[in-house]
Amino acid sequence: MRFFIFRLFKLYLIILLLTYPFKFLIEKQEQALIKYGNDKNFIKWSGFVNFDSCNTIFLGSSKIYCSTRPLLFDSITGLKSYNLGTGSQSIVESFYYLKQASEIKNIKNVILDLHLSSFQYVDLMHVRRNMQYLDKKIKRDLYINSGLAKNLFCDLIPILEYSKYLQKIPNSIMYFINKEPNKKVHIATNFQNTWERGFQNAQINDTMSSIEFKKQYFEKNLANNATSYPNMCFLDSIISFCEVHKIQITLTNIPSGSKVNDTKNCTLFFEGYLKKYKNIHFFYNFPKLENTDVRSDEFHINNIGADKITHSLGTHYTVISSKSNQTHQDSN
Amino acid sequence: MLFNSFEFLLFLPIVFILYWFVFNKKLSWQNGLVLVASYFFYGWWSWKFMGLLMLSTALDYAYGFWVASPNRKKAKLFLWLSIINNLGILGVFKYYNFFAVQFQKGFDLLGLHTNPVLLQVALPIGISFYTFHGMSYVFDIYRGHQKPVRNFVDYAVFVSFFPLLVAGPIERASHLLPQVQKPRSFKYAQAVEGCRLILWGMFKKVVIADSLAGIVDSIFSNYHDQNGVTLIVGAIAFSFQIYGDFSGYSDIALGTAKLFGFELLSNFKFPYFSRDVAEFWRRWHISLSSWFRDYLYIPIGGSKNGKYKAIRNTFIIFLVSGFWHGASWNFIAWGFIHACGFLPLLLLNRNRKHVTDVVAQDRKLPNLKEIWQMSTTFAFVTFAWIFFRADGMHIALGYIKQIGVSFYNNPTMILHPCFLLKWKMAFVYIIPLVLGDWYLRRDERKLTVIKKVKGLIYVLLIILTIFFLFMREESTFIYFQF
Numbered sequence: 001m002r003f004f005i006f007r008l009f010k011l012y013l014i015i016l017l018l019t020y021p022f023k024f025l026i027e028k029q030e031q032a033l034i035k036y037g038n039d040k041n042f043i044k045w046s047g048f049v050n051f052d053s054c055n056t057i058f059l060g061s062s063k064i065y066c067s068t069r070p071l072l073f074d075s076i077t078g079l080k081s082y083n084l085g086t087g088s089q090s091i092v093e094s095f096y097y098l099k100q101a102s103e104i105k106n107i108k109n110v111i112l113d114l115h116l117s118s119f120q121y122v123d124l125m126h127v128r129r130n131m132q133y134l135d136k137k138i139k140r141d142l143y144i145n146s147g148l149a150k151n152l153f154c155d156l157i158p159i160l161e162y163s164k165y166l167q168k169i170p171n172s173i174m175y176f177i178n179k180e181p182n183k184k185v186h187i188a189t190n191f192q193n194t195w196e197r198g199f200q201n202a203q204i205n206d207t208m209s210s211i212e213f214k215k216q217y218f219e220k221n222l223a224n225n226a227t228s229y230p231n232m233c234f235l236d237s238i239i240s241f242c243e244v245h246k247i248q249i250t251l252t253n254i255p256s257g258s259k260v261n262d263t264k265n266c267t268l269f270f271e272g273y274l275k276k277y278k279n280i281h282f283f284y285n286f287p288k289l290e291n292t293d294v295r296s297d298e299f300h301i302n303n304i305g306a307d308k309i310t311h312s313l314g315t316h317y318t319v320i321s322s323k324s325n326q327t328h329q330d331s332n
Numbered sequence: 333m334l335f336n337s338f339e340f341l342l343f344l345p346i347v348f349i350l351y352w353f354v355f356n357k358k359l360s361w362q363n364g365l366v367l368v369a370s371y372f373f374y375g376w377w378s379w380k381f382m383g384l385l386m387l388s389t390a391l392d393y394a395y396g397f398w399v400a401s402p403n404r405k406k407a408k409l410f411l412w413l414s415i416i417n418n419l420g421i422l423g424v425f426k427y428y429n430f431f432a433v434q435f436q437k438g439f440d441l442l443g444l445h446t447n448p449v450l451l452q453v454a455l456p457i458g459i460s461f462y463t464f465h466g467m468s469y470v471f472d473i474y475r476g477h478q479k480p481v482r483n484f485v486d487y488a489v490f491v492s493f494f495p496l497l498v499a500g501p502i503e504r505a506s507h508l509l510p511q512v513q514k515p516r517s518f519k520y521a522q523a524v525e526g527c528r529l530i531l532w533g534m535f536k537k538v539v540i541a542d543s544l545a546g547i548v549d550s551i552f553s554n555y556h557d558q559n560g561v562t563l564i565v566g567a568i569a570f571s572f573q574i575y576g577d578f579s580g581y582s583d584i585a586l587g588t589a590k591l592f593g594f595e596l597l598s599n600f601k602f603p604y605f606s607r608d609v610a611e612f613w614r615r616w617h618i619s620l621s622s623w624f625r626d627y628l629y630i631p632i633g634g635s636k637n638g639k640y641k642a643i644r645n646t647f648i649i650f651l652v653s654g655f656w657h658g659a660s661w662n663f664i665a666w667g668f669i670h671a672c673g674f675l676p677l678l679l680l681n682r683n684r685k686h687v688t689d690v691v692a693q694d695r696k697l698p699n700l701k702e703i704w705q706m707s708t709t710f711a712f713v714t715f716a717w718i719f720f721r722a723d724g725m726h727i728a729l730g731y732i733k734q735i736g737v738s739f740y741n742n743p744t745m746i747l748h749p750c751f752l753l754k755w756k757m758a759f760v761y762i763i764p765l766v767l768g769d770w771y772l773r774r775d776e777r778k779l780t781v782i783k784k785v786k787g788l789i790y791v792l793l794i795i796l797t798i799f800f801l802f803m804r805e806e807s808t809f810i811y812f813q814f
Contacts, residue, residue, distance in 0.1 A: 001352060001518045008527070014791055149338035153798070160802045 012156075019159035041086045041130050044198050048082050051197065054105045056081035058198070059094040060113030060254075066300040067254045067309040068111070070197040076314030077321070079109060083198030086130060090118045091234040093127050096142055098238060100134045102245055110242060110249045111313065114270050119231045128154070199306070232273065239277060250317065253284040254309055283316050333376035335584045336538050336801060343373070348591055352518055359515045363489050366592065370494035374458070377498070381456040384421070389491045391417055392466035396480040396487070399473045407474055414470040418463040425455055430659035458498035460656060464623060465491050469505040471627050478505045486512045493594070495585040499578075501599040501619035508594070516593030526590030531790060533583030534797045536765065541576030542800065543761045544569045552721060555731045560738030563731060565755040570721045571714045572762045575604065578617070602773045604713075604766075605691045607705035609673040610683040612713060620656070624649050639679070646678060647671045657720070662728050666719040673712050690773050
């Protein structure tokens with residue numbers, strides 16, 4: 001028995017020895033990103049930490065960080081907001097961002113954009129990387145709640161941490177063999193990567209032409225089945241957290257136009273799911289954005305579109321705010 | 333809990349350590365631990381259906397005593413009660429809605445419109461397997477092959493032993509129960525063999541089957557837009573997906589059982605190297621086909637009462653086997669197709685060839701005749717898999733029709749390599765599996781190469797498996813739905 005366990009341990013050491021060098025190869029890239037401050041999420045988070053008197057945050061994926069302008073929103077609502085949307089932000093990350101943000105700022109309002117893919121599969125490494133600049137307590141919660149076993153294996157076999165990078169190697173080989181053009185055509189001319197309170201302040205002339213837009217490859221529509229979304233519990237956690245900490249939460253479904261985030265099906269799905277909550281605001285009556293003049297690519301809206309979305313959101317927020325104030329006054 | 337999950341990779345060592353280091357003082361403690369671990373394993377899926385498992389276990393345990401009665405009439409009565417009870421549970425959860433809808437369609441044809449009440453219940457995982465465990469126990473007692481087990485924990489371990497609880501192999505009481513009742517000691521060779529089996533099973537499931545799943549899903553979901561070559565590739569890919577998935581699961585089950593000192597029945601013996609359909613069914617899902625042979629085929633007469641009855645009984649077995657897999661006409665069609673493939677062998681008395689030997693027994697490579705035999709058998713089996721994989725009869729027939737139409741419009745399509753090149757990723761996964769199985773076909777799962785090369789192969793398999801496991805979201809095993 002002891003010999004058996006010894007041999008298993010020896011096998012583990014061999015695997016560790018063979019795979020550990022990858023950690024140094026890839027970690028250097030990561031270190032460079034963070035050291036030179038090019039990591040978008042890190043810059044955004046640092047901006048938030050240094051932003052005074054913030055009382056409102058936007059959470060969600062690039063759908064929200066491209067579509068809502070905090071300055072414009074504040075001018076309509078009188079709030080002080082920061083856009084904490086990050087690329088491919090899953091609902092797990094949204095929950096931890098909210099938790100951490102409410103610890104360092106006096107957050108009174110949260111606007112969370114919902115899309116089905118953020119509930120489906122959580123890239124754990126993506127989450128861990130994005131959470132690395134949060135405090136230890138949050139990281140410990142994340143470690144346990146987002147998959148203790150998986151996190152443990154990442155620590156035991158470090159190469160797993162870099163699965164996303166390594167996945168690119170066979171993809172590159174296949175691309176080279178197939179010689180197929182990259183299916184996503186991203187048109188972004190004179191693109192400036194600056195963060196205006198978390199909002200990606202792109203140039204106006206990043207609009208894609210209608211011809212390019214039509215050439216886009218649209219992914220299949222996601223199945224509208226709640227059992228396919230294992231992370232719905234994190235949405236419930238966010239709502240409960242807001243209730244406990246008296247944070248007003250508004251859920252939205254900002255349109256993007258691609259079939260991955262098929263707005264109509266998304267809306268129906270979330271409307272159905274949120275029926276169990278009585279006082280939740282779910283806003284989705286945004287102006288139609290079919291015109292390619294407001295797009296930067298198949299998923300994202302440009303500054304012109306962002307103005308329209310923000311205006312619509314801000315106006316809605318003002319209305320629900322005044323209604324709830326009225327209700328509060330009447331009850332008094 | 334899935335075998336291909338990190339939770340299981342944590343669960344297994346914990347139970348292993350407790351089993352051999354803490355609870356090894358007494359057999360009853362070890363069996364108790366296995367029982368608790370098994371219910372924990374099952375409850376991880378759904379704690380709600382644990383009650384059903386307990387009920388089924390308790391009832392069959394009780395029936396075991398009544399069926400052992402020297403009064404044969406009483407014994408027979410309780411045997412039938414046990415059958416009704418087990419099939420009843422299966423019928424309610426698995427087949428009720430199917431029959432209700434079929435009756436509705438039947439009445440509609442007669443002009444009588446009905447609105448049957450359909451059950452909105454999920455199918456409990458493993459129900460087809462643990463009910464069969466229970467039935468085989470009661471049958472064996474009735475036949476005198478087995479005595480009733482006094483210790484309820486021992487019996488419960490037999491029914492709910494976690495490696496085989498949710499997708500088999502379907503164990504026999506006479507094979508597994510004595511192992512449960514006997515003290516077990518740690519054997520190094522058995523444990524190493526267990527680890528090897530777990531590794532190969534995980535590789536087949538995580539690397540091969542799950543990789544092919546994406547290709548198969550994309551072809552089957554858009555079959556009407558695909559050309560004939562693509563559709564054939566899809567069917568072939570599914571043949572290997574289901575083999576990798578199911579045999580992978582069985583290997584993990586067998587390997588896990590070995591770690592705890594148990595030997596389970598082998599469920600697969602390289603079925604795609606079969607030279608005819610009869611041999612295929614001696615090598616594919618062996619525990620199920622032998623269960624149907626011993627508890628259905630032989631009791632209804634087998635092949636002993638003339639050719640006509642042998643043919644009738646063969647068709648019954650295959651249709652029931654198809655129906656066991658799912659409450660849908662396409663599964664019944666799958667069984668029917670296999671029955672039709674088996675029929676010529678039965679009529680020509682060639683269904684008992686190749687019972688003990690394996691293809692290219694004393695050679696490295698098969699000869700031309702064997703290649704022809706394996707290819708035709710594989711082609712037949714793959715054709716039948718189309719019905720198994722499709723979500724309904726209309727899809728299966730549409731798939732086959734699309735192949736026909738596509739080749740009719742472009743008969744020389746198969747000669748154009750560009751159609752195959754698009755799906756070359758499928759063959760990247762299939763070829764290692766075929767080569768691996770071919771190498772192992774004689775001495776099952778014995779890697780007879782020099783030690784260092786063996787070690788390197790194992791390390792490579794482990795890295796690939798864990799890497800692929802991590803990259804993908806956990807996927808269920810195909811046979812969990814049965």
